[in-house]
Amino acid sequence: MTTTLDRTAPRDLAAELPARFSLTPKTLLAGRLDGAWWPRSRDLESELPPLAAALEEPWGRVTRVTVNPARWPVVPHTVAVDGRTLHVGWFTEQDPDKLILLSYTVGRWDLLVIPPETEPAAAARLMAAAARLMAAAAVPGSVLTAGVLMANEATIGRGVRDAQRQEAGWEGEGGACMSPVGIPMERSGLPLLGNGWS
Template sequence: MATLLDRTAPRAPASEFPARLSLTPKSTLVGQLDGAWWPRSRDLDVELPPLVAALDEVWGRITRVTVNPTHWPVIPHKVPVSGHTVHVGWFTEQHPDKLILLSLTLGRWDLLVIPPETEPAATARLMAAAAIPGSVLTADMLMANEADISSGIRDARSREDTWETEGGACMAPFGHPIGQRALPAPGNTWR
């Protein structure tokens, strides 16, 4: 499937939409991730400037960003950010849900990238988990865990909907409705 971007369409200024971030508090504990980022789209030209501007204040000047091209339809080579340029690279070996930020003087930071279409409740869980100091959870583990949680929530809603549409019908041990013929007849005999 091809994705087309209209680069002539007017864009909102980057400062109008601040980056949605959750960062690990300063600590001596080193974890797999330094926080999470929830972009509003899959357009790096639009999404990187507010992210880098927010992190420049906290972590110092970001000079390079790497992504996995799986979730980004267009990867620019350079992105202008608040008076400097950030070089963007890509690596297929990097986890698709991780963004790596580099600074020449201060080091490297790894952020979980939460897909833009993610529900707010799932985003809150992922942002909180990615910002735990010293956590051994990787981007892959967090996304897999969230998929399991979301699947469980959908299954629970489905079971509740089934219960409601059946009028609270009797259920067999494995979740299948019990028809009247399956119920014991008076006198403890089966039909």
């Protein structure tokens, strides 16, 4: 069986670059997410070491990670992190947009996984939503799950793209003249200074 990895960054480069993530402030009550992670590729073997290393100071040593295999073409059983072994598991029941990190001594953290191919503006919105919005809604039973945040971003992204297309159409036409009720007008129908309209 042959598997092709969808990489947006070479493996060596991904391992050298710092992990891109945001965390919910520690002072808040626990919500459904503890932050967000934006990997550079779908290669867990190269993406997990920088994340685990970066989280060691604020959270402690990560010993296990679970993912949903729907978003990862290859799920290795173990990954080497700074001379130790990080165990990786997968569950199809787990939210595909979430990464679960476990530690024997510290506990569990759930991170929203932002797809590597996400545009930077959308990734920034998702990271802020996972950290700040979870902070605002960090009450037991919060409904802001990874899937809800991704669905919200898809809606926002469509709105942004639609607005950009409308603006491009507007500019391409030289700026359309429309009445307040949406009926095209001649330019002569526009109010000009000095013709009695204010």
